[in-house]
Amino acid sequence: MRLSMNSLFPRRLLAAAMIAAMTGCALAPAYEAPAVAIPANYKESGDWVQATPADDAARGAWWTVFNDPMLNELAAAVQVSNQNVAAAGAAYAQARALVAGQRAALFPTVSLDGSADRAGGSGASSSRRGNSYQASLGATWEPDLWGRLRGGVESAGASAQASAADLAAATLSAQGELAANYLNLRESDVQSELLGATIAGYQRVLQITRNRYEAGVAPKTDVLQSETQLASAQADQVNLQRQRAQLEHAIAVLMGKAPAEFTLAPAAWQPAVPEMPVVLPATLLQRRPDIAAAERRVAAANAEIGVARAGYFPGIGLTASYGYGASQVADLFSASTAAWSLGLSLAQRIFDAGAVSAQVAGARAAHERTAAQYRQTVLTAFQNVEDQLAASRVLAQQLTLRQAASSAADQVEQQVLNRYRAGQVGYTEVVTAQTTALQARRTLAQLQADRQVVAVALIQALGGGWTR
Numbered sequence: 318m319r320l321s322m323n324s325l326f327p328r329r330l331l332a333a334a335m336i337a338a339m340t341g342c343a344l345a346p347a348y349e350a351p352a353v354a355i356p357a358n359y360k361e362s363g364d365w366v367q368a369t370p371a372d373d374a375a376r377g378a379w380w381t382v383f384n385d386p387m388l389n390e391l392a393a394a395v396q397v398s399n400q401n402v403a404a405a406g407a408a409y410a411q412a413r414a415l416v417a418g419q420r421a422a423l424f425p426t427v428s429l430d431g432s433a434d435r436a437g438g439s440g441a442s443s444s445r446r447g448n449s450y451q452a453s454l455g456a457t458w459e460p461d462l463w464g465r466l467r468g469g470v471e472s473a474g475a476s477a478q479a480s481a482a483d484l485a486a487a488t489l490s491a492q493g494e495l496a497a498n499y500l501n502l503r504e505s506d507v508q509s510e511l512l513g514a515t516i517a518g519y520q521r522v523l524q525i526t527r528n529r530y531e532a533g534v535a536p537k538t539d540v541l542q543s544e545t546q547l548a549s550a551q552a553d554q555v556n557l558q559r560q561r562a563q564l565e566h567a568i569a570v571l572m573g574k575a576p577a578e579f580t581l582a583p584a585a586w587q588p589a590v591p592e593m594p595v596v597l598p599a600t601l602l603q604r605r606p607d608i609a610a611a612e613r614r615v616a617a618a619n620a621e622i623g624v625a626r627a628g629y630f631p632g633i634g635l636t637a638s639y640g641y642g643a644s645q646v647a648d649l650f651s652a653s654t655a656a657w658s659l660g661l662s663l664a665q666r667i668f669d670a671g672a673v674s675a676q677v678a679g680a681r682a683a684h685e686r687t688a689a690q691y692r693q694t695v696l697t698a699f700q701n702v703e704d705q706l707a708a709s710r711v712l713a714q715q716l717t718l719r720q721a722a723s724s725a726a727d728q729v730e731q732q733v734l735n736r737y738r739a740g741q742v743g744y745t746e747v748v749t750a751q752t753t754a755l756q757a758r759r760t761l762a763q764l765q766a767d768r769q770v771v772a773v774a775l776i777q778a779l780g781g782g783w784t785r
Contacts, residue, residue, distance in 0.1 A: 344464050345471070345623025348616055351688040353695045379776050380496050382591035383769065387584060388499050391572065395491045398573030405480075405487035412477035419473040422466045425458035430640075453640025460635065465627035468620045475617035482610035485781075489606065493777040495571040497770045502564040503586040504766030505557050508759055512554040515755050519547040522734065522751075526744065539744035546748055550755070588765040590772050604780030605698050611691040618684040625680040628673035631665035698778065705775035712768045719764050723757040730754035 380392040396402055434449040459466070523543040529535035569579035639657045666673070733750040736742045 344626040345468055345620050348619045350612055351615060351691050353692050356699070377781075379781055380492065382772075383496070383500070383587065384589050385499075385503075385587050387581075388496060391499060391568065392492050392495055394572050395495055396488050399488075399491045399571055400573055402484070402488050402491055403573075405484040409477065409480040409484045412473070412480035416470065416473040416477050419466070419470040422459075423470070425456045425635075427454070427456045429454055448645065449642070450645070451640060451642045453638050455636070455638035455640075458635045460633055462633060463627040463630045465624050468623040468627065472617045472620035472624065475613045475620060479610040479613035479617065482606040482613060485606035486610065489777060489781050491571055493773050495568055496773045498564050498567045498571070500766055500769045500773070502561055502568070502581065503584070504762060505561045505564065506583045507586050507762045507766075509554055509557045509561070509583075511755070511758050511762060512550055512557065515751075515758075516547065516550050516554065519543070519550055519751070522747070523547055525738065534740065535744065542744055542748050546751065588769065590765075590768045605778075606780060608691075608694055608698055608780075611687070611694040615684065615687045615691050618680070618687045622677065622680040622684060625673070625676040628666070628676060631663055634662040634664075636660040636662070701778035702775070705771055705778050708771045709768070709775060712764060712771060716761075716764055716768065719757070719761045723754075723761045726750075726754040726757040 378389065378393065380388055429452075431452045432450070436447060436449065523540070526535060526539045526543045530537060530540050565579065565581050566576040568581065569576045572579065637657075637659050639655070641655055730750040730753070733742060733746050737744060737747045
């Protein structure tokens, strides 16, 4: 409805509406982050303390702990070139734009209108022709009495913060995946070097076996066994080339390049593993961006409850206009042609068959869903850290044992080969000793790479790095 401003009542009503719009009321429940049962310590790594979330703390170039210049260069390029990271960045920019759009609804909309008409007709009653010119400035405003618009701004803001955390998570994920692929690629280079040295040794042994066969001191089966062993090692080396190529292609894509545009030459491998802190504070777990994103989505869902509840209350709109109208352009802006108007509209939903109640119930259910997802994200984060701590501890214990096993296998291989040359043992023992030694060396190299990859996974589980 439209009320004339010539009476006192509408003036008071309009003033009251403006005051209420400034003070407003929030219909959303007071927000509290969902409670999560937090253990007193990590099962796999001593005590740690509870701390406030620090998801916005800088992660830093965590990959530098591996002391590999090439890895430093590649990981730094991920944030700039990776398309998944770029998509997450665009989503964050979109979320920020939505916040600006929601915030704009809090302010009046002002418009400038102008028109020019010429009218006429035929017949005695409408033979006159005339011009009509109008210009006006108008404004409309919906006072946010019930917090619906502010709730939308709050929800959009929380969603934008969740998008920022998603961007951090996408960046960390891409960098972690690249680091793991790079370390596995370097491990395949080491494996290839081991096989190359082994193949050279097998070729020498094959020549010795052939010489013994031609001299009549060794059977033909010794030569066949030696040839079989050599061919198997060469086939393993070819398979490593396939694995390396796939890892190189994966690294190229993570850097936003086509595989044909990227080549990574073999280089010396640094099997260094960063020292794990004895005590891991809870602050590092709270820095996980996926936890921050989940918590912000709970806050957004909480604000949406208030937006839905605002549907129970009336909507109020204010309008104002000031303009001129005349039959000649020269008279358009004269004081005698000015006209103004102020208006207030009120709309209250009387019957909607429970539509608003359904929206409120849906908003509450959405809040419960996001809260459950937040709790599950936290539990999964605890699991990830525990898994990687356990893996790190076990692999460190295995390393000492594998080093001892590889050293012993190398000695056995050399001694058996010397005895074969002296004619003291058959070639089957040589094959067994060489196969065992090669497997021990390859297992040791794989274990060293696994320790590095687990360190990367632990860094990711902690949200990107740690401080002592």
